[in-house]
Amino acid sequence: MHFFAVIPDLNLNFLAGMKGNRVFADCDAFHATWVATVINLDWPSKQSTAIADGGKRVIAQKSELLAILDRAQKLGINAVIFQVSPTADAFYQSSILPWSSYLTGVLGKDPGFDPLKFMIAEAHKRRIEVHAWFNPYRVSMDTSRETQEALKNSSPDSPPSVYKTHPKWIGVASKRYVLDPGIPAVRDWVGNIVGEVVQKYDVDGIQFDDYFYSETPDSQLDDRKTFARYGTRFNSKADWRRYNTYKLVQDVFGRVKKIRPTVRSASAPAGCGATGRTIRSVPIRLRALPITTAILPIPGAGSKTASSIISLRRFIGRLNARPRLMEPL
Numbered sequence: 001m002h003f004f005a006v007i008p009d010l011n012l013n014f015l016a017g018m019k020g021n022r023v024f025a026d027c028d029a030f031h032a033t034w035v036a037t038v039i040n041l042d043w044p045s046k047q048s049t050a051i052a053d054g055g056k057r058v059i060a061q062k063s064e065l066l067a068i069l070d071r072a073q074k075l076g077i078n079a080v081i082f083q084v085s086p087t088a089d090a091f092y093q094s095s096i097l098p099w100s101s102y103l104t105g106v107l108g109k110d111p112g113f114d115p116l117k118f119m120i121a122e123a124h125k126r127r128i129e130v131h132a133w134f135n136p137y138r139v140s141m142d143t144s145r146e147t148q149e150a151l152k153n154s155s156p157d158s159p160p161s162v163y164k165t166h167p168k169w170i171g172v173a174s175k176r177y178v179l180d181p182g183i184p185a186v187r188d189w190v191g192n193i194v195g196e197v198v199q200k201y202d203v204d205g206i207q208f209d210d211y212f213y214s215e216t217p218d219s220q221l222d223d224r225k226t227f228a229r230y231g232t233r234f235n236s237k238a239d240w241r242r243y244n245t246y247k248l249v250q251d252v253f254g255r256v257k258k259i260r261p262t263v264r265s266a267s268a269p270a271g272c273g274a275t276g277r278t279i280r281s282v283p284i285r286l287r288a289l290p291i292t293t294a295i296l297p298i299p300g301a302g303s304k305t306a307s308s309i310i311s312l313r314r315f316i317g318r319l320n321a322r323p324r325l326m327e328p329l
Helices: 054-074 115-125 145-152 184-200 224-230 237-259 282-287 309-317
Strands: 003-008 029-035 079-085 129-134 170-173 176-179 205-208 264-267 293-295
Touching: 054 079, 054 115, 079 115, 079 205, 115 129, 129 184, 176 184, 184 205, 184 237, 205 237, 224 237, 237 264
Parallel strands: 029 079, 079 129, 129 205, 205 264, 264 293
Antiparallel strands: 003 029, 170 176
16 A cells, blocks of 8 residues: 545545445545555555466455455555556456456456455455546556557457557557547546446445546647547647546546446546646636536646645645535536
């Protein structure tokens, strides 16, 4: 567990006022930890992934997950933000995505158990909420030939990678394969993925990380062709990109509310909203969202200026000097 979010005094609609909430009826703060699965960062360990015997691997990975939850409980954590789809893959039984290679070393291979189902059952025993964390557009961590082959030749145990099924959706940013956010079908596809989880699993929340377009100024996605096709009614590419990001949040989180109203939705954009290189109209756009959404800027990426506490204060200041909960207008 690498990061903690302690957000005091948010005992409002987003955290405490919804029916069916397990934890916040007797707690006025959101004490959360992110459990990152990408590149085996927090779980599962690379050692457990390398175990050849399937039964022993399952035992090892379940034990590691229980250790994380036990530690979280001792620390007073009441929510786990569990990374369930870091690279267009799945840490749950999906009819859309392949099983993650971070579980077995092979993309698509059945790991022998359902990590999200196991996480939810064990976390709820400890009165800990589970928020499913998605990186909506990232497809890979690099563009090497080995990665290309893995994406094209995944195990038949589960559905093939989007890299293989929809190659025209794929672009490159930050030396990684990503989905092009400007393609409407991509946003629908992301919505189907999130909707599947909300329908099948008793998750308490949905979390989007900051992977929307480029993470830094030097990691731009080449979306000129997409803009020429879909962005003609906009004054600039920047306005079009803002619209695409807004539509993703609006459509996907709106779908979540229709499927199960008690599930809370949150997005953690890069914490550099006070700089000139980012989407400056974010607070205005958020006011128009027809859903209850929490926006939690994360001061951890980009330049030193962008990730500074000063920038974070400016961002929050633009939201009336406090963490903002967006209600329908």
